[in-house]
Amino acid sequence: MAFESNVDIEHPVHDLRTEAMKNFELKGFPSKKEEAWKYTSLNSLQKIDFSIFPKEENALEYKEVKKYFLHEIDSYKIVFIDGIYSSYLSETTHDGVDICLMSSALTKPMYRPVIDVYFNKIASKDESLTTLNTAFSREGAYIYIPKNKMPKKPVEIIHFSTGNEASLLLQPRNLIIAEENAELQVIERHQSLTSNEVLTNSVTEIFAADNAIVDYYKIQNDAENASLIDNTYIDQKSKSAVSVHTFSFGGKLTRNNLNFYQNGQHVDSTMKGVTILGNKQHVDHHTLVHHIEPNCESHQDYKGIYGENATGVFNGKIIVDKIAQKTNAFQQNNNLLVSDKATINTKPQLEIFADDVKCSHGCTIGQLDEDALFYLQSRGIPKKEARALLMYAFANNVLASVRIPEVKARINKLIAKKLGVNLGFDL
Amino acid sequence: MAYTEEELKKELETKEYEYGFYTDIESDTLPVGLNEDIIIAISKKKEEPEWMTLWRLEAFKYWKEMEEPEWANVHYKKPDFQSISYYSAPNKKPKYNSLDEVDPELLETFKKLGISVDEQKKLAGVAVDIVMDSVSVATTFKKTLAEKGIIFCSISEAIKEHPELVKKYIGSVVPKRDNFYAALNSAVFSDGSFCYIPKGVKCPMELSTYFRINQAGTGQFERTLVIADEGSYVSYLEGCTAPSRDENQLHAAVVELIALDDAEIKYSTVQNWFPGDKEGKGGVYNFVTKRGLCEKNAKISWTQVETGSAVTWKYPSCILKGDNSIGEFYSIAVTNNFQQADTGTKMIHLGKNTRSTIISKGISAGKSQNSYRGLVQVNSRAENARNFSQCDSLLMGNECGAHTFPYIEAKNKTAQIEHEATTSKIGEDQIFYCNQRGIDTEKAIALIVNGFSKEVLNKLPMEFAVEAQKLLEISLEGSVG
Numbered sequence: 025m026a027f028e029s030n031v032d033i034e035h036p037v038h039d040l041r042t043e044a045m046k047n048f049e050l051k052g053f054p055s056k057k058e059e060a061w062k063y064t065s066l067n068s069l070q071k072i073d074f075s076i077f078p079k080e081e082n083a084l085e086y087k088e089v090k091k092y093f094l095h096e097i098d099s100y101k102i103v104f105i106d107g108i109y110s111s112y113l114s115e116t117t118h119d120g121v122d123i124c125l126m127s128s129a130l131t132k133p134m135y136r137p138v139i140d141v142y143f144n145k146i147a148s149k150d151e152s153l154t155t156l157n158t159a160f161s162r163e164g165a166y167i168y169i170p171k172n173k174m175p176k177k178p179v180e181i182i183h184f185s186t187g188n189e190a191s192l193l194l195q196p197r198n199l200i201i202a203e204e205n206a207e208l209q210v211i212e213r214h215q216s217l218t219s220n221e222v223l224t225n226s227v228t229e230i231f232a233a234d235n236a237i238v239d240y241y242k243i244q245n246d247a248e249n250a251s252l253i254d255n256t257y258i259d260q261k262s263k264s265a266v267s268v269h270t271f272s273f274g275g276k277l278t279r280n281n282l283n284f285y286q287n288g289q290h291v292d293s294t295m296k297g298v299t300i301l302g303n304k305q306h307v308d309h310h311t312l313v314h315h316i317e318p319n320c321e322s323h324q325d326y327k328g329i330y331g332e333n334a335t336g337v338f339n340g341k342i343i344v345d346k347i348a349q350k351t352n353a354f355q356q357n358n359n360l361l362v363s364d365k366a367t368i369n370t371k372p373q374l375e376i377f378a379d380d381v382k383c384s385h386g387c388t389i390g391q392l393d394e395d396a397l398f399y400l401q402s403r404g405i406p407k408k409e410a411r412a413l414l415m416y417a418f419a420n421n422v423l424a425s426v427r428i429p430e431v432k433a434r435i436n437k438l439i440a441k442k443l444g445v446n447l448g449f450d451l
Numbered sequence: 452m453a454y455t456e457e458e459l460k461k462e463l464e465t466k467e468y469e470y471g472f473y474t475d476i477e478s479d480t481l482p483v484g485l486n487e488d489i490i491i492a493i494s495k496k497k498e499e500p501e502w503m504t505l506w507r508l509e510a511f512k513y514w515k516e517m518e519e520p521e522w523a524n525v526h527y528k529k530p531d532f533q534s535i536s537y538y539s540a541p542n543k544k545p546k547y548n549s550l551d552e553v554d555p556e557l558l559e560t561f562k563k564l565g566i567s568v569d570e571q572k573k574l575a576g577v578a579v580d581i582v583m584d585s586v587s588v589a590t591t592f593k594k595t596l597a598e599k600g601i602i603f604c605s606i607s608e609a610i611k612e613h614p615e616l617v618k619k620y621i622g623s624v625v626p627k628r629d630n631f632y633a634a635l636n637s638a639v640f641s642d643g644s645f646c647y648i649p650k651g652v653k654c655p656m657e658l659s660t661y662f663r664i665n666q667a668g669t670g671q672f673e674r675t676l677v678i679a680d681e682g683s684y685v686s687y688l689e690g691c692t693a694p695s696r697d698e699n700q701l702h703a704a705v706v707e708l709i710a711l712d713d714a715e716i717k718y719s720t721v722q723n724w725f726p727g728d729k730e731g732k733g734g735v736y737n738f739v740t741k742r743g744l745c746e747k748n749a750k751i752s753w754t755q756v757e758t759g760s761a762v763t764w765k766y767p768s769c770i771l772k773g774d775n776s777i778g779e780f781y782s783i784a785v786t787n788n789f790q791q792a793d794t795g796t797k798m799i800h801l802g803k804n805t806r807s808t809i810i811s812k813g814i815s816a817g818k819s820q821n822s823y824r825g826l827v828q829v830n831s832r833a834e835n836a837r838n839f840s841q842c843d844s845l846l847m848g849n850e851c852g853a854h855t856f857p858y859i860e861a862k863n864k865t866a867q868i869e870h871e872a873t874t875s876k877i878g879e880d881q882i883f884y885c886n887q888r889g890i891d892t893e894k895a896i897a898l899i900v901n902g903f904s905k906e907v908l909n910k911l912p913m914e915f916a917v918e919a920q921k922l923l924e925i926s927l928e929g930s931v932g
Binding site (some may be wrong): 059133137349359361362363364365366367368369370371372373374375376377378379380381382383384385386387389391419 | 857
């Protein structure tokens with residue numbers, strides 16, 4: 025392979041990369057024979073000849089891409105174009121907190137102590153796609169919030185792909201650390217600007233120390249030529265609260281591997297998602313909550329609306345270790361199938377080894393209530409809008425926990441657009 | 452609290468298997484090992500026609516190409532298939548006309564089991580087909596059934612006397628190459644029950660089979676085929692026990708149910724194979740394939756109470772092929788000590804307006820692992836399919852595990868599927884409430900476990916429900932008064 029010429033052998037994480045590469049060579053891409061990939065095939069992606077390292081730097085004008093930013097509010101921005109950092113579009117800071125680049129964090133000696141402690145510590149060392157990322161990722165966001173700090177504004181991480189390459193493989197790598205009592209809000213987005221194929225294999229590691237609060241919003245509304253494999257690993261210490269909201273509306277194939285490890289007591293983990301798909305879109309949500317310590321809570325709520333030929337997959341796994349007594353773990357997955365050709369596969373899974381726990385999961389697949397629809401129609405609301413209104417209501421309680429009002433407003437607009445209606449009130 | 456978990460644990464550990472005794476009956480056993488000659492020998496011993504021998508050999512061919520499944524959430528030492536004797540029949544085998552002719556030692560065995568044939572005959576009005584170490588020894592009430600045109604006999608008898616029915620239906624629901632154990636069973640099955648209910652006949656009594664593994668080092672491979680012709684009804688009971696023995700015994704059965712248009716089959720199982728001792732030594736490996744096919748407006752209902760076996764791997768399923776057909780699954784699985792159970796169901800919705808209900812209750816104690824694994828599949832042409840699933844787990848002690856693996860696949864927009872699962876322990880407040888009303892802790896736990904399982908116990912036929920309740924108590928003795 026021609027990768028060697030692009031790899032810096034002197035790099036501090038070179039050993040990790042070599043190790044990871046070995047693992048990937050051993051395992052290869054996951055196939056449908058593996059239980060975790062039973063419902064998602066990567067075959068179509070493997071046929072494409074992706075270029076791994078873009079040849080040239082590409083620039084974008086802010087006004088061209090302004091709509092993809094959360095422009096209503098001020099935010100720190102870490103922007104990548106075809107995987108390469110764009111200083112022109114970005115706004116980073118070192119003022120009390122570090123919101124900057126992975127590449128500089130990996131190379132500059134001043135970050136070395138943090139990298140040594142955190143980099144690749146929680147990310148899987150044997151999951152093949154994660155190790156592929158570890159082996160080849162060069163860039164991403166690096167966010168370090170020291171004790172008792174909170175950045176003045178939310179952080180936006182945006183990846184643009186320009187389509188200047190016929191097909192591109194992006195492998196961003198993010199490292200996010202919130203020390204004791206720190207607080208942080210992150211909004212992440214991947215956006216392809218043309219109809220050329222893009223595959224993103226992203227890995228994010230989040231460390232939340234005691235009492236830290238992290239809110240992470242993933243907006244997945246990419247063009248329908250883009251595929252995303254998003255691997256997120258979260259390590260939580262005592263009394264920390266981390267929430268991840270995933271909004272999946274776009275993309276061709278999206279696979280979310282969201283892993284929570286509760287390494288402390290009184291931890292609160294929240295994962296919520298709204299998925300609305302049409303066409304031949306495929307979204308696979310794979311969540312894992314590992315309750316390692318006692319007295320913790322986890323809340324999961326995923327809503328899905330599947331139309332046309334779309335396929336939705338939900339696989340939620342809760343593991344409660346023997347010592348993790350007094351765990352409260354809740355999982356909810358509700359789905360609406362609105363087309364004859366849409367498919368939903370769901371597997372809410374519990375593995376419980378402790379006895380003094382409250383664990384429950386619920387899962388439904390159904391249709392809109394005909395009576396409710398009739399009620400709305402009888403009051404002069406056209407059928408299409410009535411349906412959209414009901415679907416909106418169906419997804420709404422996931423939005424209730426979104427803490428940035430502008431993000432909520434943006435998601436509402438995306439939902440209305442995806443449902444193809446103007447609901448006539450400001451969502 | 453007067454009653455601590457420590458005490459509970461101790462009591463559970465010291466609890467011995469009550470049905471562990473060995474009956475000394477001369478058996479006619481084939482040499483250990485598995486090859487084509489053995490299969491031909493089994494077939495010959497059973498005086499089978501040639502098509503059956505060929506059928507077995509074909510299954511054996513498939514089996515050789517297959518690998519033992521590893522996906523289940525159970526861990527055990529793989530049985531060595533070459534060190535098992537595939538056939539063991541009680542030696543003195545006259546063709547009985549009445550119970551009096553049965554080997555008195557055998558009858559003694561049944562008495563110890565508490566299923567004394569004649570007693571059941573008189574009291575319960577149950578026709579029993581007993582399979583002891585693979586050969587059906589006694590079939591009672593045959594005459595009464597024959598008057599209605601019902602065929603209830605051993606499968607080997609059916610192969611000889613009703614080849615057209617057997618040929619048509621055997622392997623139609625569980626094909627020879629369905630899975631590793633089904634293929635093995637198809638190749639070597641030694642006996643089992645056959646039941647045919649003619650058109651429009653409502654079987655006047657509960658049909659029952661009792662399985663028991665007796666001979667050391669034998670695997671039991673029985674095959675059950677139940678056919679309910681159009682508009683008929685049958686309720687079928689199956690119970691299993693095995694004497695305690697140090698080595699693991701293998702049990703790989705196949706049960707096929709066929710419910711033709713408007714027919715209804717109710718199949719109840721109480722399984723109490725030897726679960727191994729408190730160190731997890733010995734016990735039965737229970738790898739069973741059970742499946743039913745529903746034609747139009749037909750209904751199949753599986754009810755199971757699983758308290759035995761060291762390792763259980765069992766998924767009674769319904770293929771809802773006909774429109775308006777109904778599938779039901781009610782299960783209680785109790786594991787204690789080192790038992791492992793991976794059990795559940797598959798509901799495959801193919802026809803329109805098909806409905807299925809799944810109620811599964813898992814109780815784990817000791818160091819056991821209890822898993823529910825289920826599949827609800829709605830195919831694209833199954834309009835208005837409806838499913839409701841509920842799996843509840845109860846954990847007793849902090850060294851056991853409860854797991855749920857529900858797979859739900861929907862390809863039709865009119866499908867309505869609900870699934871809910873909970874895991875909990877017996878609440879301290881519940882026990883306090885009982886204590887406060889003068890009910891001691893042990894009785895309180897019994898009350899609560901009983902209440903927890905009631906939904907399923909209620910589905911069992913009366914005589915069986917009593918036995919099942921007894922079994923629950925034995926399995927969880929110490930916690931259940």
